[in-house]
Amino acid sequence: MAESVITLSDVAAAAGVSLSTASKALNGTDRISEATRQHVRVTADRLGFRHNALARSFARGRSQTIGVLTHRASNPFTRVVLATVATELGAKEQAILLYDARLGDRDITESILQLRARRIDGVIVIGAGTSFPSPSLTSRFEVPVIYAFTFTEDPSDVTITADDDEIGRLAVRHLLSKGRRRIAHLTAEPHDNAAQRRAAGAQEVLAEAGLEWATPVRFGRWREGFGAEAAAEVLAEAPDIDALFCGSDAIARGAERAVQASGRSVPDDVALIGVDNWETLMHDQRVTRHLTTIDVGLEEIGRQVAAHLLEPDPQPGIRYVAPQVITAETT
Amino acid sequence: MAESVITLSDVAAAAGVSLSTASKALNGTDRISEATRQHVRVTADRLGFRHNALARSFARGRSQTIGVLTHRASNPFTRVVLATVATELGAKEQAILLYDARLGDRDITESILQLRARRIDGVIVIGAGTSFPSPSLTSRFEVPVIYAFTFTEDPSDVTITADDDEIGRLAVRHLLSKGRRRIAHLTAEPHDNAAQRRAAGAQEVLAEAGLEWATPVRFGRWREGFGAEAAAEVLAEAPDIDALFCGSDAIARGAERAVQASGRSVPDDVALIGVDNWETLMHDQRVTRHLTTIDVGLEEIGRQVAAHLLEPDPQPGIRYVAPQVITAETT
DNA sequence: GTGATTTGCGAAACCGCTTTCGCTTCCCCT
DNA sequence: AGGGGAAGCGAAAGCGGTTTCGCAAATCAC
Numbered sequence: 001m002a003e004s005v006i007t008l009s010d011v012a013a014a015a016g017v018s019l020s021t022a023s024k025a026l027n028g029t030d031r032i033s034e035a036t037r038q039h040v041r042v043t044a045d046r047l048g049f050r051h052n053a054l055a056r057s058f059a060r061g062r063s064q065t066i067g068v069l070t071h072r073a074s075n076p077f078t079r080v081v082l083a084t085v086a087t088e089l090g091a092k093e094q095a096i097l098l099y100d101a102r103l104g105d106r107d108i109t110e111s112i113l114q115l116r117a118r119r120i121d122g123v124i125v126i127g128a129g130t131s132f133p134s135p136s137l138t139s140r141f142e143v144p145v146i147y148a149f150t151f152t153e154d155p156s157d158v159t160i161t162a163d164d165d166e167i168g169r170l171a172v173r174h175l176l177s178k179g180r181r182r183i184a185h186l187t188a189e190p191h192d193n194a195a196q197r198r199a200a201g202a203q204e205v206l207a208e209a210g211l212e213w214a215t216p217v218r219f220g221r222w223r224e225g226f227g228a229e230a231a232a233e234v235l236a237e238a239p240d241i242d243a244l245f246c247g248s249d250a251i252a253r254g255a256e257r258a259v260q261a262s263g264r265s266v267p268d269d270v271a272l273i274g275v276d277n278w279e280t281l282m283h284d285q286r287v288t289r290h291l292t293t294i295d296v297g298l299e300e301i302g303r304q305v306a307a308h309l310l311e312p313d314p315q316p317g318i319r320y321v322a323p324q325v326i327t328a329e330t331t
Numbered sequence: 332m333a334e335s336v337i338t339l340s341d342v343a344a345a346a347g348v349s350l351s352t353a354s355k356a357l358n359g360t361d362r363i364s365e366a367t368r369q370h371v372r373v374t375a376d377r378l379g380f381r382h383n384a385l386a387r388s389f390a391r392g393r394s395q396t397i398g399v400l401t402h403r404a405s406n407p408f409t410r411v412v413l414a415t416v417a418t419e420l421g422a423k424e425q426a427i428l429l430y431d432a433r434l435g436d437r438d439i440t441e442s443i444l445q446l447r448a449r450r451i452d453g454v455i456v457i458g459a460g461t462s463f464p465s466p467s468l469t470s471r472f473e474v475p476v477i478y479a480f481t482f483t484e485d486p487s488d489v490t491i492t493a494d495d496d497e498i499g500r501l502a503v504r505h506l507l508s509k510g511r512r513r514i515a516h517l518t519a520e521p522h523d524n525a526a527q528r529r530a531a532g533a534q535e536v537l538a539e540a541g542l543e544w545a546t547p548v549r550f551g552r553w554r555e556g557f558g559a560e561a562a563a564e565v566l567a568e569a570p571d572i573d574a575l576f577c578g579s580d581a582i583a584r585g586a587e588r589a590v591q592a593s594g595r596s597v598p599d600d601v602a603l604i605g606v607d608n609w610e611t612l613m614h615d616q617r618v619t620r621h622l623t624t625i626d627v628g629l630e631e632i633g634r635q636v637a638a639h640l641l642e643p644d645p646q647p648g649i650r651y652v653a654p655q656v657i658t659a660e661t662t
Numbered sequence: 663g664t665g666a667t668t669t670g671c672g673a674a675a676c677c678g679c680t681t682t683c684g685c686t687t688c689c690c691c692t
Numbered sequence: 693a694g695g696g697g698a699a700g701c702g703a704a705a706g707c708g709g710t711t712t713c714g715c716a717a718a719t720c721a722c
Binding site for chain 2: 057078084091096113118
């Protein structure tokens, strides 16, 4: 009895019903008496029947697969979103088909045709962050497209991303709550959307408190090196500064070096807050935290993307994920 | 002419051949004259024909999907392997179906049945590292199973993982090349396979150089806190020490704090080397490196796994990926 | 020149499930 | 009692390819 694999026909035969009845009984579709339904189910279980997912997908025209387009999957932020999305979708028996680097491709048409040939059930576009917009591809698919950790220029696109304004607000609120009043801000290029929004949010809270930046906002790059230089300049310019809001953890790390090199201590003389929560991204919560930072909510973005993609009609527009202050030793 | 979608029948009709001939012409299987083949191909291109991947998968019984089992996909190491695997497989039009946390599941049978029902073409098991073995699941699938960044107790399994012995050797060789002779080693639990192998490899090179550890190997945990404590003890016990080989970057970070707290400087008094290459994992090569470390080759593991999984007959056994020294400021 | 292969192609089965449609029965209403 | 509608089920038509098999024509061997 080297029984190969049980098919629905086998179940139908064993249960003494027709193939179509068996199908409907197991799927719960159409009108089937409760008795028959139970009987078929029991029979199927007894035989150890499982639907052939391939045949099913074929018949239904839906592949149980989601296409994922990334700019660069090896980017640490992208990896977090990707892994989360894969996990959540896997729990729903949805596979993912990753097309890396094709997002930046000049001619993405071929990739799109490939994905459509696979009859994917949806598309997730994972951007490289909130600094610059991604091209809108929604109209090129007839399945739902959702944008994660990026934004497009089409307001009718469905987007789930980080709340940069709120990140800025949270950062300054946190510093104020620690009694800091002379605050400076180091961040990336002024034409970088994330840098802009974070600075704007921060400024807003500062203004509400009747304060202004201790020195003009330092625009530069997302890197550690910039943090060190800029912090040194700021300290020279405004020696009585008592806090630095750094647009990223990398900048904050650099800034910390500069603060210490100037003979000041962190956080006693100068408090430090970054953005990104790299330590957790890396260490997986197993390590003593050092830098106070703001978690932009990458995993939450991934979860929400997975949840909304398969919803019947997701509302268009941008949905922001709430960032979170992660308090540690530098404030 | 709201033409829906071109099917192979349409192509066959347009080319004036039968359906089967069209199929064979496009697939290059069976005997077809070169003239017919070309003609069909040209016709298909002209019509913009694409195979319906679902129909094809169904007919062939292969899903173009790989099952991935992880212990915990949010683990940073796992994420790297996962993202790399997804990228490489995506380039080959293979989707992945991730079953997270089901690897540790007591009853994984249900998940295995699900994967088989999907007619997956292969399975990748991504472990949580080389510390402890993963259960061997090879015999429960009729498709190839390959283990990444872990190992099993079945020698006939196909495994691609980190070379912990070589990591130990490289670390000590690097320290020796920097003129260090009084070296101590801080690492995780003695029953941790990775800790053991790294220590053994290190010891081997040390012995070849006619040296021994400056203090007995400190076994503890993979964490920063342990690194700090253990380093402090070692410094007290052997004040003339000139290098520390730390079993992980977390340990190395802690050790660095202790070294500096003791009034010694890094690397002038004490050189420091870790393992994991966290800084790159995090910063994506955009940041000034600080800690000298050893990259265990996670991305290479991912690449090789993707490459070997679809090979006709991968040789059984463990294939080790070469680790690499990443030189930075601490040596 | 004849028989044995080989080559090129088409007919049709098949992969296993979903879904439409139509046929009975049964129920309810008037 | 008769008619209309709903409930329960089965026959059969897909879904869109792949693949086996058979047949006619072309090629080969001797």
